[in-house]
Amino acid sequence: MKQTFSIPDELLSAYIDRQVSEAELRRVEKALLAEPTLQQHLETMQATVALLNNAPTLAAPRAFVLSENQVLAAGGRVKRARQPSFWERWLPRLMPVATAFIAILFIFAFVTLPSQQVALKSVSLGDAASSVVTSQEAAVIVTEMPVATMDMQAMEKPAPRAVPSQARSLEETGKEKEAKSMNAAPAKEPAVMQAQSAEEAAAATSDEAGPEGEKVVETPQETASQPSPAFTPPFDFSLITWLLGILLIIFIFLTWRVTFARSRKK
């Protein structure tokens, strides 16, 4: 026969969880003191709750994460990730390749372009190059000299004779222009000597020329004021090397931005 207590099971259950009011609490505690069987009844219920509290927890047999197919099959919607554009996909791959290509070009240009070669040659040739300086070089230097020097009377006659040979020799040695310019300083002394010899020659021939001397005098002055096309500075190949170097730096920076900086943002 089932026993009946002054406190119903519902209140006793709530009392175990302390989900009772102050009045209910006092009522239950008073009844527990008065009824030993109620105390026993409470203990069995507490034991039941303790047993349930200690029920083992099972590990999930698998991950219950959802796939897109599962959701779509169930009529759900899935926000698809935005497809990256063509450049977003390919730029991070192309940039390192382009940078590598420019780096190779830069190295190639640095090693092989004529300006560097000439510079290297000129360094290796050394004094030999300066000794090969010809009379036209002397004339070149003379043309580059101040006008005061050009007004020298001795330069009036021999100069026109020197011009054709000068043009020829410049054509032959056009590629070695930089070497000449680099060796201009040591070459100046022989050039001045040449100029002096030309001065002497002019003095010797001035008597023979007689009245025609005035005609001849104007020619070297014109030549000096209008430099021959051979004297115009050709394209400086070292500029390409510089440009490639700058381009390489820019591409390295862009590659870093496109690959690492962008991935950090994400």
Add this chain to the structure above:
Amino acid sequence: MTSKNTYFKAKLAFKHTILIVTKPLLMDESKLIVAAQNGDLPAFNQLVLKHQTLAYNVAYRILGDPDLAADATQDAFIKAYKALGSFHGGAFKPWLLRIVTNTCYDYLRSAKRKPTDSLDDELDRAEYNPRFRDKSEEPGSYVERKELNEVIQWSINQLNEHQRAVVVLVDIHGLSYEEASDALGVSLGTVKSRLSRARARLRDILQEHQELLPQQYRFPNRERVSAISQ
């Protein structure tokens, strides 16, 4: 120069990897819910990973069958994902458990499973379940825990579905009355009454079969009770 550059790149790559790995873990639940509501399935799957053990255990205790519980849990998560639009803040756990318990009710009704007649039949069907096994656990302890689990589950199976749900949520998984009320969609008073009836029923069942319980879980001496009552 090259080694410095490589070091710099490696450092960046390492930071980037750490960020990718930890970012989802650092996102709090509310942000994940908002993202999931906008159709972000990976964000919802983070929530799934967080709550799947609880959901599965609730389903297992209500249904009493591990395979059925796994199916019910999966269905519940799909329903939860579809119903996320109706979640307007508040506690996510009770909301999810409401879906899980309702799914379990559906399974119980559709399966029309017959209640087990005898504990022996239930125990005979019980097989070795590796999910109960803790690798650091002694074999004796494992057997004891397995037996305890079987007795508890058999006892719960004797309850009706509403009593099962409330006792599983409050007594096994430690939800408060308010949380259980939210999870079951019933009033606080209903939770209290269902819980008291479920506990009383379980107490009676377990008192009858307490020889099956481990020593520390056996009830206070009945002789003492009867002596006191006389």
